[in-house]
Amino acid sequence: MGPQRVSIETTRLRLAQVVPCTEAEGPGRRFAIWFQGCPLRCPGCCNPEMLPFEGGWEAEVDAIAGQVEQATTSLGIEGITLLGGEPTAQAAGASELARRVRATGLSVMVFSGFTLEEIRASADPATLDLLAQTDLLVDGPYLRERPESHRRWIGSSNQRVHALTDRYRIDDTCWSRPNTLELRLAGGELRVNGFPATSAVGIWRRPREARPAESS
Template identity: 55%
Template structure:
């Protein structure tokens, strides 16, 4: 994606790598998936290495992104992944607050553990955690592929249920993993379980 900013509104901004308006491969229900650009962790074997660099992607205001998500029909929630969402914690928190106010659920995938995030003591991190229903944490470990839990990349990663909106005993969370192929604005985007997604990428 280009680095040209979305100047249709003002306020906090996110650097975005890609978007899929409707997917069932990035969390419970049909969700708007947003990949942010930039990750300092750079896990070996990551399926999105093109999202490591901080300076790439498209700059989009939170106001414009929230309006886009809330205007998408038939979705249950927003999933933010990347890249590393907590590298843009303040803007991501505001986005999650806005979409939750509109009745949608929120899920973030992070390479940090929850303990690491709490230890940072940054207000933006605490604000983002407070705006989430679900958090999937931990580095991606390519030698520990997860096959028994849906939406989880490696066995070390943990899904934290931060509000009562979802429950771990829901059978949805143990259904088989999936990957999807989308054609969006002339680009082929493959998302979902890392192993399947890598096989499907052109």
């Protein structure tokens, strides 16, 4: 099964979560956007609440592009990350947003449950356009029986990282640093993003070399 398009207007997106500045969803500081809805059902998916297409909230591409612009100025982000959920399921809006932010010099990273070959074989021009606007693609379904143990930001070892432009290198040392988990308290709500693995470092856990109990 390849990427499918859902009936959402080109200038609107159905989103599950937005984090204006994170270092836990790809290289550098990024504006991360979780899409609501995914046609796949990977056992062990870490965002099951983002799978139904009727959840989340609707947002204009224009409004999100404005938030990205603001984050570029105030938070120094270098790009956006589209994940979810499945970004290619809302390819029209996703590609429009990607095109707009790229025109301002930002990079675009996409996490998709479909493989690069499946995306390239799509008959949907918007899906192909999204791919054309993507600098970094992490592809393939999450396989919980094959957890990734080396590469940062990657869920399972079958998933590949494709540098589709020369903006990033997949042999950069950033891919081998420890995963991180970020916690934010906003409006009385605790928001979590990043990598919920025991190997992750973050607010409650320091990097291995910094833990006294494990130092020699």
